[in-house]
Amino acid sequence: MVSYWNSYLFIFLFLVLGLLLPIGAIMVIGPLLRPKNPTPEKLTTYESGVEPFGEAHVRYNVRYYLFALMFVAFDVEVMFLYPWAVTFDSLGLFGLVEMLIFLGLLAIGLIYAWKKKVLEWK
Amino acid sequence: MADFFSWVDKPLDTHAVLNMIIGAVVILAFILGVVTYSIYFQRKLIGWMQWRIGPNRVGPLGLLQTIADVLKLLIKEDVVPEKADRNIFLIAPILAFFPSFMVLAVIPFSANHVFTAYSNVGVLYYIALSAMTIIGVVLGGWASNNKYSLIGGMRSAAQMISYEVPLAMSILGVVLMAGSMNLVNIVEAQISFPYVWYIVPQFLGFCVFIISATAELSRTPFDLPEAESELVSGYNTEYSGFRFAFFYLAEYVYLFAMSGLGATLYFGGWSGPFLPGWIWFGIKVTCFIFFFFWLQATMPRIRTDQLLTFAWKVLIPLSIVNLVLTAVLKYLLH
Numbered sequence: 369m370v371s372y373w374n375s376y377l378f379i380f381l382f383l384v385l386g387l388l389l390p391i392g393a394i395m396v397i398g399p400l401l402r403p404k405n406p407t408p409e410k411l412t413t414y415e416s417g418v419e420p421f422g423e424a425h426v427r428y429n430v431r432y433y434l435f436a437l438m439f440v441a442f443d444v445e446v447m448f449l450y451p452w453a454v455t456f457d458s459l460g461l462f463g464l465v466e467m468l469i470f471l472g473l474l475a476i477g478l479i480y481a482w483k484k485k486v487l488e489w490k
Numbered sequence: 491m492a493d494f495f496s497w498v499d500k501p502l503d504t505h506a507v508l509n510m511i512i513g514a515v516v517i518l519a520f521i522l523g524v525v526t527y528s529i530y531f532q533r534k535l536i537g538w539m540q541w542r543i544g545p546n547r548v549g550p551l552g553l554l555q556t557i558a559d560v561l562k563l564l565i566k567e568d569v570v571p572e573k574a575d576r577n578i579f580l581i582a583p584i585l586a587f588f589p590s591f592m593v594l595a596v597i598p599f600s601a602n603h604v605f606t607a608y609s610n611v612g613v614l615y616y617i618a619l620s621a622m623t624i625i626g627v628v629l630g631g632w633a634s635n636n637k638y639s640l641i642g643g644m645r646s647a648a649q650m651i652s653y654e655v656p657l658a659m660s661i662l663g664v665v666l667m668a669g670s671m672n673l674v675n676i677v678e679a680q681i682s683f684p685y686v687w688y689i690v691p692q693f694l695g696f697c698v699f700i701i702s703a704t705a706e707l708s709r710t711p712f713d714l715p716e717a718e719s720e721l722v723s724g725y726n727t728e729y730s731g732f733r734f735a736f737f738y739l740a741e742y743v744y745l746f747a748m749s750g751l752g753a754t755l756y757f758g759g760w761s762g763p764f765l766p767g768w769i770w771f772g773i774k775v776t777c778f779i780f781f782f783f784w785l786q787a788t789m790p791r792i793r794t795d796q797l798l799t800f801a802w803k804v805l806i807p808l809s810i811v812n813l814v815l816t817a818v819l820k821y822l823l824h
Contacts, residue, residue: 372610374498374502376609378510378607379595382591385518387588390583424635424639442655450662456820488795489799
């Protein structure tokens with residue numbers, strides 16, 4: 369008899385340890401060992417040795433945003449495919465045809481984006 | 491022995507909880523050792539491939555080199571640039587690191603589940619959590635207020651999310667064949683009838699998987715986010731000391747986790763004749779890690795404009811084809 373409560377408690381322990389290690393090392397042990405001697409020169413932003421000009425919080429290429437939108441659409445659809453894959457055997461022909469239609473729509477979406485030149489990087 | 495330390499099928503009492511804590515702490519210590527020596531292995535291996543010797547001064551054969559590096563990082567000053575967005579800058583390495591350790595909870599290291607959570611959504615859990623590291627990387631790059639970091643962070647995000655889709659889709663082929671998202675069940679499906687590792691029926695899926703995995707790990711030839719020669723290591727340019735160390739650590743923990751995932755999904759995880767399960771698992775994972783380092787010594791870096799179009803125009807159509815083929819064949823053969 370396998371207990372799922374045990375497994376999720378185990379995962380929770382991983383969360384706790386995964387947070388404790390960096391917090392402990394950076395905020396508890398670190399300050400005892402490392403020097404703290406900030407000077408104005410040290411605190412300037414690195415820019416290959418020249419005086420940094422302007423802010424880095426600027427507008428950036430809109431292409432990144434398009435890829436993010438594409439990702440949201442496709443990743444959600446992939447997540448829908450997972451439960452289907454697990455229950456494939458019990459769904460039979462119905463499940464297969466339904467999912468082929470779904471994948472067809474996914475492919476049409478991809479072809480549409482391709483034709484609209486969303487996938488080009490210029 | 492294994493039965494004494496197991497907790498997965500025990501009632502939830504003090505003994506079981508203690509065993510869980512022991513299991514989790516052992517994995518933490520183990521993964522720190524693995525990361526230390528995979529960095530040493532990488533430097534030594536690439537050294538040999540380039541006809542150099544690699545690290546050989548600190549300790550016998552240079553075995554203590556990485557430990558010396560970690561100690562050096564621990565006593566370095568923690569510089570926070572004046573113009574940085576202070577709070578976000580400080581928490582970004584923690585956000586990047588903790589999911590990398592959490593994903594290890596579902597990787598089955600051996601046949602007895604002392605160190606593995608028995609989760610029915612194992613694969614989904616891995617994909618969902620590994621995506622959280624992107625948030626840490628983007629925030630770190632943005633909060634540094636440095637132009638290199640911003641470009642590095644943006645490139646990382648675009649690359650990781652683009653390759654996430656073919657990665658998830660190629661794994662879908664394996665889930666379809668095994669009929670389960672539980673990584674333990676996926677291994678068990680490979681060692682029962684028809685006794686074949688999924689690398690054989692899922693070869694196309696495996697090709698997509700290994701390419702996407704290389705890109706997800708930002709390893710050569712997909713190491714554009716940290717391209718040393720143009721971006722001065724990208725999103726972690728402004729980080730120093732242990733904050734930098736945790737970004738670096740997350741990267742190598744993922745290297746191990748992704749190798750473990752690949753070995754579990756396509757090479758039968760702990761299964762193999764004669765030797766105990768965890769040794770087989772170790773051999774398979776080492777082969778994966780060797781492969782990633784080998785690529786690093788061999789391949790040049792690809793261009794930005796080739797990077798994303800390759801994911802969307804080649805890998806995603808291929809993974810859809812792989813999925814349809816698997817589904818139709820599975821239906822016809824039943």
